[in-house]
Amino acid sequence: MSEIITKSVKELNKALSDGELSSSEITQAFVDKIKEDDDTYEVFLTKTLDEALNEAKAFDEKGQAPRTIVDGLPYVLKDNIVTKDIRTTAASKILDNFIPPYDASVYEDLNEDGAILLGKVNMDEFAMGSSTENSAYRKTKNPWDLTRVPGGSSGGSAAAVSAHLAPFALGSDTGGSIRQPAAYTGVVGVKPTYGLVSRYGLIAFASSLDQIGTFTNTVEDAALILSRIAKNDKKDSTSFSGTYPDFIKDLEAPLTGRTIAVVPAFEEGLQDEIRDSLKEAIDVYKDLGAEIVEVDFKLLEQALSAYYMIASAEASSNLARYDGVRYGVRAQDYDGLVDMYVKTRTEGFGPEVKRRIMLGTYALSSGYYDAFYKKAMQIRTLVVNEYDKIFKKADLLLTPTTATTAFKFGERSDPIEMYLSDLYTIPANISGIPALSMPAGLDKNGLPIGLQLSGPALSEGLLFNAAHAYEKVTGNEKLER
Amino acid sequence: MKISKDEVKYVAGLARISFDEDEIDKLQSELSAVLEYADALNKVDTEGVAPTEHILPIKNVFRKDEAKESLPLEEVFKNAPDTEAGGFKVPKVIE
Structure with missing residues (x-):
């Protein structure tokens, strides 16, 4: 069983295609894991385990190979993505009894693709927070250290993938709410370009900043899943209506000739091991043939x-x-x-x-x-201009995702101190550009470190290319539990 | 930038949220701290800089004015705290 739950989406899809595993076996393995561990990690707000097992059985009875990368595979949704007839609370008491009468577009897309929902997971109330401590319901634990927060606001999604309660999850990112918890729990978290994934059915927090994205164990999984949910949607007037790039075709492209920017001033105030990780990543990218350029980021x-x-x-x-x-x-x-x-x-x-x-x-x-x-x-305009300048000199920007690794429950009680958790992730939302957090080793307490890659609008393909190359060299530290 | 107790009460009225005296005291200091932090904004010269409301170069997004099927009323009212005669019911507004 443990073999099943630690597999990537791509591996699970292959096992299904090859007939090595059935959807029921896969779904059952995650259901068992949830039953065993959810009381410890406190991830779920609403479980749909019986429905999931029925859907898996129906998939197996059809006897057909998976039509899409997620067909017949289970996953979880952050509880601010509405699901028809399935309770959706945004972790708020004010929506305690809310049963949505319609589906969010991403949920509709994943349903059409054959993905199987295991349930709705915890978050900071209305996605406001950086630790998931603001949930009205549960305190989700960081699977790497139960005395620490999983980050937030998508803490449930991050913990679910990190603890292998689901092979992938969707969350939302308004100021770092995917990337920061991904960094704290050692998984890959992607905030796509603003408008790339429909916000229809995402319970609104800050409409000009909110964006739905993915949590996965590997960079390749992120590219594969984003490819399924990134599409124009008539029901979201801010949905991107141009040509959607191919996120996968350049995944294995060499990085020779690519330029990656770093901001030396960002090293100030970083936890030592994160600074070391950043330096090691710079060396990895140099070895892979990329050129590193130093830039300023004043704002x-x-x-x-x-x-x-x-x-x-x-x-x-x-x-x-x-x-x-x-x-x-x-x-x-x-x-x-x-x-x-x-x-x-x-x-x-x-x-x-x-x-x-x-x-x-x-x-x-x-x-x-x-x-x-x-x-x-007006400052927003200046931040957009600042990125424009950087991306004239470089293809991508490499920074830490966070200044520290996961903190303890109750440790950041002052609002400003909590807000500073999002210092490095916020500028990407302000300017709408894509950014991802990738696992980059562990600190001396054995807690995951995350590094962030960001690029100009619609550069997801290049982000995945660079992150995948780094992942192949370093390997991801996986939680073995 | 400090915010006064009276301002906290005034804004709470606008936001339709009530706070007891202890909460008002706490909010006064927390909001003042955040606003003081936000003073960093005023150190940046934004003379002549156009504000960015949305990052995508989208202007008006039009669609044809065609009626589509709406949600059935019983679906819509399923979540309503109180309904009557095909409408949402609220306390009496006019005496």
């Missing part, structure tokens, strides 16, 4: 400030819909309509969500709009 802290203004402002607007009228939980005792709104929202939202709504409402209120929101959007 890192300003990008973080701009992010919290933009994200909070958009969140305060997006979350205005939770008023206890059309869906979600309504407060029990109230005196009139306005009091019903106030009590519903006061009882339904957790502290971090309230803090962000307050910050966003303040930033958008009259008299402060120019000083905060407009200023933040």
